[in-house]
Amino acid sequence: MLEAKDLTMRYExxxxxxDHINFQVKKGEIxxxxxxxxxxxxxxxxxxxxxxxxxxxxxxxxxxxxxxxxLEAKGNIAFVSENVMLYSNFTARQNxxxxxxxxxxxxxxxxxxxxxxxxxxxxxxxxxxxxxxxSKGMRQKIGxxxxxxxxxxxxxxxxxxxGLDPKAAAEFATILNELKEQGKAIFMSTHDIFRxxxxxxxxxxMKEGRMVMQRSSQEFLAEDLxxxxxxxxxGKID
Amino acid sequence: MLKHIVLKEVWxxxxxxxxxxxxxxxxxxxxxxxxxxxxxxxxxxxxYNSAKALNKQNLDASPSWQAxxxxxxKITKPPQVLGTLAAGIQDAVGRNSTVNIAYDPQLVDSKYDxxxxxAIFGNLDLTLIVKIVLSLFAILFTYDAxxxxxxxxxxxxxxxxxxxxxxxxxxxAIGSFISLLVPLLIPFLLGLLMLxxxxxxxxxxGDWSRIALMFLFYLLYLSVFFTLGLFVSxxxxxxxxxxxxxxxxxxxxxxxxxxxxxxxxxxxxxxPSVHDxxxxxxxxxxxxxxxxxxxxxxxxxxxxxxxxxxxxIFQEKFRAFLTELQQDLxxxxxxxxxxxxxxxxxxxxxxxxxxxNLSRISPASSLTFGALALAKTGIHEHERFxxxxxxxxxxxxxxxxxxxxxxxxFNARQQPKPVLxxxxxHEFVPMTLADSFALALPDFVVMILMIIVLFAGAFxxxxxxxxx
Numbered sequence: 060m061l062e063a064k065d066l067t068m069r070y071e072x073x074x075x076x077x078d079h080i081n082f083q084v085k086k087g088e089i090x091x092x093x094x095x096x097x098x099x100x101x102x103x104x105x106x107x108x109x110x111x112x113x114x115x116x117x118x119x120x121x122x123x124x125x126x127x128x129x130l131e132a133k134g135n136i137a138f139v140s141e142n143v144m145l146y147s148n149f150t151a152r153q154n155x156x157x158x159x160x161x162x163x164x165x166x167x168x169x170x171x172x173x174x175x176x177x178x179x180x181x182x183x184x185x186x187x188x189x190x191x192x193x194s195k196g197m198r199q200k201i202g203x204x205x206x207x208x209x210x211x212x213x214x215x216x217x218x219x220x221x222g223l224d225p226k227a228a229a230e231f232a233t234i235l236n237e238l239k240e241q242g243k244a245i246f247m248s249t250h251d252i253f254r255x256x257x258x259x260x261x262x263x264x265m266k267e268g269r270m271v272m273q274r275s276s277q278e279f280l281a282e283d284l285x286x287x288x289x290x291x292x293x294g295k296i297d
Numbered sequence: 298m299l300k301h302i303v304l305k306e307v308w309x310x311x312x313x314x315x316x317x318x319x320x321x322x323x324x325x326x327x328x329x330x331x332x333x334x335x336x337x338x339x340x341x342x343x344x345y346n347s348a349k350a351l352n353k354q355n356l357d358a359s360p361s362w363q364a365x366x367x368x369x370x371k372i373t374k375p376p377q378v379l380g381t382l383a384a385g386i387q388d389a390v391g392r393n394s395t396v397n398i399a400y401d402p403q404l405v406d407s408k409y410d411x412x413x414x415x416a417i418f419g420n421l422d423l424t425l426i427v428k429i430v431l432s433l434f435a436i437l438f439t440y441d442a443x444x445x446x447x448x449x450x451x452x453x454x455x456x457x458x459x460x461x462x463x464x465x466x467x468x469x470a471i472g473s474f475i476s477l478l479v480p481l482l483i484p485f486l487l488g489l490l491m492l493x494x495x496x497x498x499x500x501x502x503g504d505w506s507r508i509a510l511m512f513l514f515y516l517l518y519l520s521v522f523f524t525l526g527l528f529v530s531x532x533x534x535x536x537x538x539x540x541x542x543x544x545x546x547x548x549x550x551x552x553x554x555x556x557x558x559x560x561x562x563x564x565x566x567x568x569p570s571v572h573d574x575x576x577x578x579x580x581x582x583x584x585x586x587x588x589x590x591x592x593x594x595x596x597x598x599x600x601x602x603x604x605x606x607x608x609x610i611f612q613e614k615f616r617a618f619l620t621e622l623q624q625d626l627x628x629x630x631x632x633x634x635x636x637x638x639x640x641x642x643x644x645x646x647x648x649x650x651x652x653x654n655l656s657r658i659s660p661a662s663s664l665t666f667g668a669l670a671l672a673k674t675g676i677h678e679h680e681r682f683x684x685x686x687x688x689x690x691x692x693x694x695x696x697x698x699x700x701x702x703x704x705x706x707f708n709a710r711q712q713p714k715p716v717l718x719x720x721x722x723h724e725f726v727p728m729t730l731a732d733s734f735a736l737a738l739p740d741f742v743v744m745i746l747m748i749i750v751l752f753a754g755a756f757x758x759x760x761x762x763x764x765x
Binding site for chain 1: 298301302305308309312313449450451453454455456457458459460461763764765
């Protein structure tokens with residue numbers, strides 16, 4: 060489970076990037092965080108991964124405060140970044156092998172890697188292909204595959220569908236639902252309100268560091284989420 | 298965990314085009330340097346043997362003791378086999394010295410004197426390749442070690458795991474260093490193999506120890522640039538900035554600091570020119586030579602034989618006088634030369650030490666001093682050889698003067714040919730390994746300190762590095 064308790068981040072220059080936000084992502088739940096650029100979505104992720112220390116509050120990962128015990132917390136998070144670049148001179152399998160080992164899974168076999176690559180929809184001929192020849196969509200699939208291999212309770216994804224074509228994005232949604240079915244707590248930051256509506260169990264909207272709205276799927280399906288989101292973005296609702 | 302990071306780093310590097318390029322270029326350069334170094338050494342050794350044979354021939358052909366005393370004997374400096382790895386100053390300084398009763402011996406006839414083309418192109422030895430080419434490669438291997446991973450997003454992905462930062466930086470340092478070692482080690486071993494293939498080149502146990510220490514020096518030197526690269530890479534946010542900063546520092550350390558140190562030392566501690574010193578010596582020599590006929594005339598006036606005296610008694614007394622006068626004049630010339638030389642050398646040593654110590658800011662200077670001390674091709678070995686000749690000079694002159702006077706026959710039309718059976722020989726004991734190492738030790742320590750400071754800087758910077 061991921062939980063933000065009064066999470067706050069003020070940078071040295073005084074900019075308040077995250078302002079006392081609170082949310083929970085439970086086991087078997089997908090939480091989509093919407094917001095414009097600079098709203099504080101990525102900062103929130105960075106706080107959970109302890110890339111930065113919070114000014115106030117707690118980023119909890121399975122009840123472990125990531126700012127107090129970052130290694131323990133990170134052991135329970137799989138992370139997929141916006142632009143999965145990886146090591147371009149390595150093959151897909153070599154990249155997976157390295158990150159699986161960093162994730163504390165040193166015993167996977169070649170077949171295990173191939174099985175996960177099939178699961179994320181990567182073509183067979185790409186398994187031993189070098190990453191430098193991969194499209195963004197293919198690299199994103201490897202990023203997901205690495206997250207699957209880590210088999211952590213919680214998955215954090217930072218804009219994972221940006222730049223993906225509709226087919227790749229649909230495949231991605233399928234994988235995410237499978238992971239949810241396995242009981243993973245999934246936190247995803249995105250601009251893609253339509254995709255969020257499709258598979259999120261809950262949606263949060265961030266604006267200027269504040270969590271201005273949270274809705275469950277039952278609530279936002281009954282409302283016009285696009286309108287609410289645009290109203291927040293355009294400042295019609297504060 | 299560390300093992301996985303090291304292995305990844307090694308594999309990532311050796312599978313990159315830059316590694317292939319580095320390896321091929323190093324192999325070509327090092328083998329080329331070994332080939333030219335061996336060729337030069339063999340030519341120098343042949344020339345050395347010819348010079349020795351010619352000197353023996355000339356000594357044997359001396360028509361008289363006077364001629365021998367005037368023309369003297371020639372001492373030739375033997376080439377150093379490790380000059381194939383670090384040529385040092387041996388091509389730029391003189392190799393031959395004439396030892397006679399008059400002049401203060403100096404080493405002249407450098408290789409560059411005999412063929413200035415060598416001076417235009419210089420030597421392509423292993424030390425130069427390591428100093429310039431491999432240090433540049435060390436930078437190219439590390440300039441994006443940290444910042445490049447940040448730009449690619451792989452650092453974020455790695456640190457999203459249960460991986461301590463110190464393991465990442467240590468793993469990267471060890472892995473990248475191993476990758477850099479390969480392009481040096483393999484061609485280096487090939488070069489040594491080439492050296493062994495020539496039957497006329499023999500390396501002693503001491504030479505092998507020196508080679509091992511030189512290799513250690515090369516590694517330390519590359520480690521300095523390597524840790525510098527890591528440090529700058531962990532202090533910047535763009536790999537292009539890191540590369541620019543490192544190239545700037547590289548130019549300063551390799552080219553600017555060593556040259557500037559000499560210029561600064563020249564200003565801070567000036568010394569008289571060699572011409573001033575030589576003119577002082579020449580003036581005294583002329584004064585002595587001018588005074589000799591007068592002294593002879595005075596003696597003759599005081600001791601002119603009167604009628605009835607046995608002329609042979611006069612001749613013996615005259616011989617004794619000349620012997621004493623000759624020895625006295627030679628001793629005075631030697632003493633004056635030694636005094637002038639000592640004063641000059643003392644000032645020169647002071648300036649030299651200042652220049653060397655200032656230039657040690659650059660690891661390139663430390664590498665040069667250390668490698669040349671171990672290869673016995675540096676300033677110290679040259680000065681030791683020159684000093685051995687200066688020590689030999691009074692021994693030779695005393696012997697030849699004594700022989701000259703002993704065999705002086707006032708009545709003979711032709712003076713007797715010299716017999717060289719008991720001629721004292723010049724002896725030179727090359728620097729021992731312990732002495733060479735003691736000489737190289739300050740540079741060894743300087744480089745280790747630089748590595749510790751830079752790595753500690755890189756380590757601390759990475760622990761605080763903003764990976765976002």
